[in-house]
Amino acid sequence: MVHPLFEKHQATLDGAVAAIxxxxxxSAYAEMPSPKVYGETAMDDGKRAFDAHLGKRFELDQPGVTGWGGDEASPYGLPLRVSYPQCDPQALIDAGLTAMVGWQKIGAAGRTGVCLEILDRLNKQSFELAHAVMMTTGQGWMMAFQAGAPHAQDRGLEAVAYAWRExxxxxxxxxxxxxxxxNPPxxxxxxxxxxxRGVALVIGCGTFPTWNTYPGLFAALATGNPVIVKPHSNAILPAAITVRTIRAVLAENGIDPNLVTLAVIPQRAATQQLAAHPAVKSIDFTGSNVFGQWLIDNCRQAQVYAELAGVNNIVVDSTDAYRAMLKNLAFTLSLYSGQMCTTSQALFVPAGGIDTDEGHKSFDEVCADLAAAVDAFLAKPEVATAVLGAIQSTDTLNRLAAAPALGKVVLASKKIAHPEFPLAEVRTPLLLACDATDEAAYMEERFGPISFIVKVADTAAGIALSERVVSQHGALTVGLYSTRxxxxxxxxxxxxxxxxxxxxxxxxxxxxxxxxxxxxYHGTGGNPAANASYAxxxxxxxxxxxxxxxxxx
Amino acid sequence: MVHPLFEKHQATLDGAVAAIxxxxxxSAYAEMPSPKVYGETAMDDGKRAFDAHLGKRFELDQPGVTGWGGDEASPYGLPLRVSYPQCDPQALIDAGLTAMVGWQKIGAAGRTGVCLEILDRLNKQSFELAHAVMMTTGQGWMMAFQAGAPHAQDRGLEAVAYAWRExxxxxxxxxxxxxxxxNPPxxxxxxxxxxxRGVALVIGCGTFPTWNTYPGLFAALATGNPVIVKPHSNAILPAAITVRTIRAVLAENGIDPNLVTLAVIPQRAATQQLAAHPAVKSIDFTGSNVFGQWLIDNCRQAQVYAELAGVNNIVVDSTDAYRAMLKNLAFTLSLYSGQMCTTSQALFVPAGGIDTDEGHKSFDEVCADLAAAVDAFLAKPEVATAVLGAIQSTDTLNRLAAAPALGKVVLASKKIAHPEFPLAEVRTPLLLACDATDEAAYMEERFGPISFIVKVADTAAGIALSERVVSQHGALTVGLYSTRxxxxxxxxxxxxxxxxxxxxxxxxxxxxxxxxxxxxYHGTGGNPAANASYAxxxxxxxxxxxxxxxxxx
Known part of the structure; x- marks a missing residue:
């Protein structure tokens, strides 16, 4: 007998398996926040659902509650004042392992069906999730909607499709x-x-609390494991909404909801203790090299899937569309103020300049033209605030403030006032020029709106440098502009x-x-920026x- | 354009993919050493090919030769006096990485075709390989043929099929x-x-130098990696023959043969240095917990696939075929003198005895009857020597000599003279009885013909004990006899x-x-005996x- 939810979502699953x-x-989930797709009242309903969380306890009915906490500071300066249950990690582990028995019993098709139903339900909450993502991460609205809701759901579905296929x-x-x-056979x-395998721990990051959480969460869940979601301390709400919906769908389908729980743990030491627990058999992590490496080194009982820092870069050799190239780069450097794990940090440009459809451009001209392109792109304040969003952490603000010393300032970062959120910390990208020998400047991740135009001897040197940077320091993305x-x-x-x-x-x-x-594929799993790929x-x-x-x- | 070898072996591949x-x-390779399948002269040809290796240098034309060595001591007492090239590990790594480029270029189908051709060629060498396996491991002839040649080839093909599928x-x-x-899309x-990923190191064991080596070797090779095969110091010849054939097939097909090399390294420290080399990205290992754990702890740059020690066990609750059960167990305990990673070491029998088709049998009766069954099975010397083979290492002989102190001797181990090989160390199984509380005796691997009949309170206690033993100490196999x-x-x-x-x-x-x-599935990858499964x-x-x-x- 096929599980009814597997039957219900079979077309979505078939589409996803064909797509991978x-x-x-x-895509299974519409990326435009259109009333035609999401319903005429979805926008308002979502905003109301988000507002209803503010200033309240976020009830989850989890075991082992020892207190309440977790108030996030919004990069937009909005007071959120949501508090979350803090639970004894051992109680979450024990409850998860108990729930695992029934989850195994319904089999792969049953688990897949339930996961697809969860994703469908999360999709219907896309506006609520988008507000939660925007207000906790500082993303602009459109990005918060797309990356925070449908794109994250697509990534979750992708993991479910791979899990089902295997x-x-x-x-x-x-x-x-x-x-x-x-003789007879x-x-x-x-x-x-x-x-x-056992308890899966999924540790979220502060910038993409759903997009970077759903792949590991759904991969672990679909393959029969209880999951403890440990969100970043400043982006709990999107994870909490997600976990609540998962628990509701599980309970509706006769599965012990303690299969999936939220762990709000303020102290790093307590997170480390949980991560190293013998019952924890897998850890999905997105974040800093320091903590990621600690997990890899110390949590030997678990398979660790880690996305860490990197130095994404672009080699610029030549182009037959100079203006369009500059415009494309300006958008890339501006989007969410460079707070993406995929933002380019280093552009390798030959010392002798580049050939373009507008004639040869010297190194300095490329620098000046890119700076001008960023300026032009962000000229309208409403475009600037929508694209840049707000700076997610004070660490990034401090990094940005100190960065001009790292090279020659080609374009200074400016603070922009946000018309709607006066307390929001909005910053335009900082562009620095430096020499390829200034490795200390550009050859470590400078997370945030900080990019380097690096002068290389020639294109071949740029390609070799790109390879070395990626091999030694990692990268999720590299780019190339060349007509040859x-x-x-x-x-x-x-x-x-x-x-x-x-x-x-x-x-x-x-x-x-x-x-x-x-x-x-997001990440290859083959260089230091990530030991696994989505998906x-x-x-x-x-x-x-x-x-x-x-x-x- | 499809690679001609892919086309040639497509039916075999299709069969293997359907089978997994x-x-x-x-099975792709006939397990009976029949002239009808392998050719009328195959038996003699194989023996001659084996004999031709004896007393000679085994030429491989590898880079970085620094000397010759590796003379194995045959458990049958036959002087082999084969010597193998010893190569600078860095030279093997460099040559492998160079060869990797062309191996990537022919693509998955090309690699799969070449791997299938290699397996086909190895199959044609089955008699030569069987003699090499028999004389280096001490296996009896039939086992050496089956496990050493067609079954090992099947396991290699299985890995190729999985690799192709992915x-x-x-x-x-x-x-x-x-x-x-x-707008336009x-x-x-x-x-x-x-x-x-990079260089794959495959470390073989002394008892199954092909069966436990081929899965990792072919999995790594088919997925685009250069492979360094590091055989056990006492079972080099089967690996050397394999590597030579692989290199020949590669060269015939325009691939740099240094893609696959043999590393004969007498010192453990040098093996450790190679295993921890940054260019080594995967390690397949079968062997002791001590070295396996060292690899897992120290070779963090590589994915380690390790098959380690375990305590395989059987719970005996009841049976409706008492004689047949005893006969089956007698064979299991005798085969290759218990020198299999899958041999049962502990039989959990209720203190109150068991119900059988021959009436209730007390714990002591079960012990005595099993001892008698082993004795009866090994009564004919030609059966005994064929099934038992010879003891592979002096460590096992020493372990066996000391083992009677670990419990009450139910059946003593005897030395048997081998009519053909007077120097062979042939031993019958030792059966000991002990109590469940004597954990120090039976709860660690006692590799070789040493088994324990462990008195447990009742069947439920036996099942609980089995679970605990497997979870804590690992096991590749467990058994159960019960009519309920x-x-x-x-x-x-x-x-x-x-x-x-x-x-x-x-x-x-x-x-x-x-x-x-x-x-x-050989191993689940989910308990301490192995972190991976074949396949x-x-x-x-x-x-x-x-x-x-x-x-x-």
Whole structure:
């Protein structure tokens, strides 16, 4: 008997599985916040649902509550004053392991159906989630809606599709019949049970609390594991809304809701203790190298899927669309004030300048023209605030304030007043020029709106430098602008060695820092920026095990 | 254009991919050493080929040769006096990385075709390999032939099938076309390149130098990685023959043969240095907990797939085929003198005895009857020497000599003279009885012909003990004898928690210590005996990465 929720969402699942195979464009959840798709009242309903959380306790009915806490500081300066249950981690682990039994029992199809129902329900909450993401992360509204809701849901669905594909490949049973020449065959009946590894811990980041959380959350859940979601201390609400919805769907379907819980843990030491707990068998983490490396080094009982820092970069060799290139780069550097793990930090430009459709441009001209393009793009305040959003953390503000000392300022960062949120910290990108030898400046991640135009001897040196930076420091994205096929080939081969995704000659409405679910692999898992990819078979295959039994018939 | 070797072996590949999906009986390589299959002269040819190695240098034409060494001591007392090239590990790494480029370029289908050709060629060498396995490991002839040649080849093919299944799911390219309402769609061309992780190190064991080496070797190779095979110091010849054949097939097909090399390294420190080399990205290991744990703890740059020690066990509750059960157990305990990683070490028998088709049997009767069954099975010397083989290492001989102190001797181990090999150390199984509380005796791996009949309070206690032993000390196999469905259910659920394969009521010609490629998962990867399984998606999916590039069209 097929699980009713599997039947209900079969078309979505089929579409997702086909999409991860063809990797063409596909999406299950509309990215435009359109009333036609989401309903005429969705916008207002979502805002009201968000407002209803403010100033209140966020009830989750979890076990082991020891107190309430977790008040986030909005980058927009809005007082949120939501408090969340703080639970004894051991109680969450015990409850999760208890719930795991029933979750195993409904099988891969049942789990997949329930996960698809959860995603569908989260999609209907997209406006509420978008407000929660915007107000906790500082993202602009449109990005908060798209990346925070439908795109995150797509990434979750992608993980479910991979998990389903791997699990459905394992037969529930088999008849094994070995010929014995003239004698009757040896016959055995075999059963294959898919079992989760144990408690999965998913640690979220402060900038993309759903987009970077859903892949690990749904990969672990779909493969039979209880999940503890530990959000970033400043972006709890989007995770809390998510966990509440998951728990509701589980309970409605006869599954113990303690399968998925929220862990609000203010102290790093307590998070470390939870992460190193013997019952925790997988950890998904997005964040700093320091904590990520600590997890990898110390949580040997668990499989760690980590997305860490990197130095994304672009080699600029030549272009036949100079203005369009500058405009594309200006958008990339401005979007969410460079607070994306995919934002380009270093642009490698030959000392002798570049050939363009507007003639040869010297290194200094490229610097000046890019600065002018950013300025022009952000000229209208309503565009600027919508694109830039607000700075998420004071660490980033401090980093930005100190950054001008790292090179020659090509474009200074400015503070912009937000008409709606007077307390919001809005900043335009800082552009610095430096020499390739100034490695200390550009060769570590400077998270935020800080980018370097790095003078390299020539294009070949730029490609070699890009490869070295990616191999040693990691990157999720690199870009190339070139009209010469030999250069494109050389850069392509460099990325095969350094294992990083390459975008070539982006001059339109696709940007190097954007990655589309079902088509673009986010991270390769092959350089220091990430040891896993969203999403591929490796992201799901080790989250479950197959236990067989056999007997004669 | 399809690679000609892919086309040549397509039917074999299709069969293997279908088999890992259905998990019924399937095999590509005949397990009977029959002249009808292998050719009328195969037996003699194989023996001659083996003899031709003796007393000679085994030439491989590898880079960086610094000397010759590696003379193995045959457990049968036969002087082998083969010496092997010892190469500078850095030279092997450098040469492997150079060869990797062309190996990537022929793509997944090309690599798969070449791997299938290699397996086919190894199959034609089955008799030569069988002699090499027999003489280096001490296995009896039939086991050396089957496990050493066709079964090992099947396991290699299984890994290739999994690798192909995962790689073929990744499209070479995709057209991404995103609708833009009334505007023309955004269109991008995307390419997806499968790249290996880097050098794969495959460390073999002394007892199954091909069966335990081929899965990792072929999984790593098929997914685009150069492979360095580091055999056990006493079982080099089977690996050397394998590596030579691989190198020949590679060279014939225009691939740099240094893609696969043999590392004969006498000092553990030098092996450790190689394993921890930054260029080594995966390590497959079968062997001791001490060295395996060292690899896991110290080789953090690599993905480690480790099969370590365990305490395989059987719960005996009741049976309706007492004689057949005893006979089945007698064979299991005798085969290759218990020198299999799957041999049962502990039998949990209720203190109150068991119900059987021959009436109730007390604990002591079960002990005595099992001892008698082993004695009867090994009564004929030609059967005994064929089944037992020889003891592979002096460590095992010493362990066996000291073991009687660990419990009450139910059946003493005897030395048997081998009619053909007077120097062979042949030993019958030692059976000891002890109490469940004597944990120090039976709760660590006692590799070799040493088994314990452990007195447990009752069946429920036996099942609980089995679960605890597997969870804490690991196991590749557990068994159960019971006529009661409630007991079978309880044991089944225990194995889901401890994640171990279960064989129920084996009373015929299938044995708990045997695992069939394409159908039985060898190890689950979910308990301390192994962190990976032969074979599943997780065994291959993380051995390659996908590097994409995209551009507008």
């Amino acid at each position: 195979h063809s990797r063409g464009y596909w 699990q459905s490949f394992v037969p529930g049973e088999a008849r094994w019949e070995k010929p014995q020449g003239k 040896l016959v055995m009946q075999k059963h294959f049970e898919i079992v989760g 096929s030999a250069v494109i080939d050389a850069m392509t081969e460099a990325t095969w060695r350094s294992k990083v995704a390459l975008s070539i000659n982006l001059t339109g409405a696709v940007f190097v820092n954007q990655s589309a679910a079902f088509s673009d 591929d078979s490796a992201f799901v295959a080790n989250r479950f095990r197959v236990v067989q039994r056999r007997y004669h018939v | 999906h259905s998990r019924g009986y399937w 790689q073929s799911f990744v499209p070479g390219e995709a057209r991404w076309e995103k609708p833009q309402g009334k 955004l269109v991008m061309q995307k390419h997806f390149e499968i790249v290996g 469905s409630a007991v079978i259910d309880a044991m089944t659920e225990a194995t889901w928690r401890s994640k171990v394969a279960l064989s129920i009521n084996l009373t015929g010609a299938v044995f708990v210590n045997q695992s069939a490629a394409f159908s039985d 599943d998606s997780a065994f291959v999916a993380n051995r390659f990465r996908v590097v994409q590039r995209r551009y507008h069209v």
